[in-house]
Amino acid sequence: MMSEKTNPYTLSFGKQPPQMVSRFFETQDIIDAFKSDPPANQVYILTGVRGSGKTVTMTEIAKEMDRDKDWIIVNLTAEYDLVESLAAELGEKKELKQFFKIEGLSVSLPGITIDVKNVSPITDAKVAVSKMLRIIRKKGKKVLVTLDEASNNESVKKFAAVFQILLREELPIYLIMTGLYENIRSLQDEKSLTFLYRAPRIELPPLSMRGIAENYQKTFSLDTKKADEMAALTKGYPYAFQLLGYLTWRAGGDYGSVITEYRRYLEDYVYDKIYSEMSEKDRKVALGIAHSSTGGVEEIKNILNMKQNEWNPYRKRLLDKGIIIIPERGKVSFTLPYFAEFLMENYQE
Ligand SMILES: Nc1ncnc2c1ncn2[C@@H]1O[C@H](COP(=O)(O)OP(=O)(O)OP(=O)(O)O)[C@@H](O)[C@H]1O
Ligand SMILES: [Mg+2]
Structure with missing residues (x-):
């Protein structure tokens, strides 16, 4: 027994463990909803007690979606300006650079410069993301954003407000968010963020x-x-x-x-x-x-x-x-x- 030399189990949080017990049903439900046409849902929220596998489950879904060439995955961590981070991440994607160039997209933001001669660049992250998503839609691609450890703070609220507008514009953007129940609840109770209020919350059950x-x-x-x-x-x-x-x-x-x-x-x-x-x-x-x-x-x-x-x-x-x-x-x-x-x-x- 135990022919492996190194311990196959891990004590670290937030990283994909080498030994996984499948959460096939939870992950498949979300993937199916995202991939159906029209999508059954564009936003999912994963909650659960500390250590219940929120980060691991979200990462698992993102990995699975990433195998589909039509999907572009952007992983965000709750930080200073999530909208700017999203713009920067999209601007960095190799598979998108060519499209942006052909479409004459010109952006100048902290962490991202997409330069096109003789065009005055977009300097607002919100506008940049919306423009990028229009190009992405035209190419038949979709963007999945993952946001770990969301709570009710300014940065997440601002991001959610922008996300809501992008959804209304019927742009191809999807979101999985994780957080402790209390934090998610408080975010969902924000009057202005109606899409979050309606977003399905999946409470991670014990493993099989x-x-x-x-x-x-x-x-x-x-x-x-x-x-x-x-x-x-x-x-x-x-x-x-x-x-x-x-x-x-x-x-x-x-x-x-x-x-x-x-x-x-x-x-x-x-x-x-x-x-x-x-x-x-x-x-x-x-x-x-x-x-x-x-x-x-x-x-x-x-x-x-x-x-x-x-x-x-x-x-x-x-x-x-x-x-x-x-x-x-x-x-x-x-x-x-x-x-x-x-x-x-x-x-x-
Ligand atoms: N499906 C799974 N099979 C086996 N181990 C898992 C699974 N999901 C999570 N784990 C393990 O459980 C631990 C906690 O996972 P994870 O970091 O995803 O929890 P979390 O809910 O995000 O916790 P926190 O609220 O502290 O962020 C980790 O050690 C991880 O390896
Ligand atoms: Mg976590």
Whole structure:
């Protein structure tokens, strides 16, 4: 077993891991919507708790789309001026340079100069992008923009306002955006950004337990029962899948021996952060869930001494943030392995 010399699992966020468990359905839905004619949607938003695979999933879709020569992919990170970055990125694309030249496009912006003699250049990023997209449309091509870690700040709002205009002009531009639920929600609530309000939000579910078990079975030469047992320790949480694989590989395949370390990593690298972003009341409700033996809503309401109408908004908040799921009617369960234990050990009034 484990003929590979280097650890096949990774602890780094935001990079494509060598070991992937497929999110075929989520990615295919988005790709199909973008590629259908007319497109079913031009904007998708991916949300989910930290470590749920938003960046990886978005990158996966972008990579898949990039294999189609009609699509031009532009990856933006929330930075100072997203519209200027978009103009600059499009201006840099080799496959577009020729078209821009033929069409006499002349642009002068920070980070981009497309020079045409005897034409006064466009000096407004918005105008430049719109002009570029018209040329791109004429050539039968489309642009997919990815924007990681969007939140409600000036730069994203300004970009979204421009994007909305480009959509109205029926230009071939598409967008996938990721972000934590709270940040996305606040952005979607901006009155002026109606297209965002309507944009479908996909909350990333846990990875397939079968997929995880099969992966571990192969890497560590486990029998089916052991592989299922090991997979169950991750609850399908993507970061946990990598982490448990990583530690187990280091321990020569003995997953039972790494549990303490596994829990410590989870706590230090994600749970502390997730916890710090929860409100006092969220924490209290989560602790109630942690204390329940069945995950049954009736039991939890009893523990918390809450009525249904008090419980509902908190249940919804924890669901929206991706901290809990509803495994079956009348029950809730944490998406994060050992999160209940973490809460019981760390909760303070
Ligand atoms: N489909 C997948 N299969 C296997 N591992 C995955 C998958 N998706 C994500 N991961 C792993 O999970 C971890 C978190 O992934 P990613 O960085 O995409 O999360 P994120 O939701 O963007 O987190 P953040 O909110 O902190 O930006 C990484 O270690 C990554 O390798
Ligand atoms: Mg990310």
